[in-house]
Amino acid sequence: MKHLLLSILFLAVVGTSIAQTTTGQISYTMDFSSDNPEMAMALPMMQGSTMELYFMPNKSKIDMTMGTFMKMNTTSDTKANKGLMLMEVMGNKTATEMDLSKADKDAKPEDTKVEVTSETKEIIGYKCTKTIIRDAEGNEVIMWVAADLKASLKGQQQFGGSQINGVPLEFSTVNNGMTIHFIATKFNKKVDKKAFNLAIPDGYTKVSEEDLKNMGGGM
Secondary structure, eight states: OHHHHHHHHHHHHHHHHHHTBOOEEEEEEEEEEOSSHHHHHTGGGGTTOEEEEEEETTEEEEEEEETTTEEEEEEEETTTTEEEEEEEETTEEEEEEEEHHHHHHHOOGGGOEEEEEEEEEEETTEEEEEEEEEOTTOOEEEEEEETTBOOOOTTOGGGTGGGSSSEEEEEEEEETTEEEEEEEEEEESOOOGGGGOOSOOTTOEEOOHHHHHHHTOOO
16 A cells, blocks of 8 residues: 555656646757749758757747758747847848837737647647637637646747647748748757847847838748
């Protein structure tokens, strides 16, 4: 009986730790498609694109490499309501400091509907639930969300914001007529705290959030 109780306690502790995974690094592959002939011609340049998501309590970072011509790095600190986006396009480097409190003011949750279905599948060892997000214009995004992974994704536009209960391990976005499909391939529980540095590196030109929008920056 004593060994049985210890076994039950052990399983309970392990189960709790899995359900409360709040630190990690997820690697994603990216596939591209487009019905636009001009966009389709650029698809070979996008081969080998990858995305890394780093997260720990109150902090997250996305490190994305799109083919050979673009790199984008977005770091968010939700406790400080600060973020930093670094972009490098064909050698041109820009840095944008973000006020995450504006994201709350600009967001309109009532315009977005989230449907959590009963359909599930496993991705990199995590149970994911099919989640459908619809905006006011009727646009629809399907995400496979792992509820056992908890991350502060405020400021990370790709991941559906605070309305998503967990971390999407598979999803698609549409950007300028190109569909980008993301799927997680690897998870690592260890994260270096230095990854969440909000200092602007040397060699980057600082631009405002408004200038970034006018330039068409972001995803």
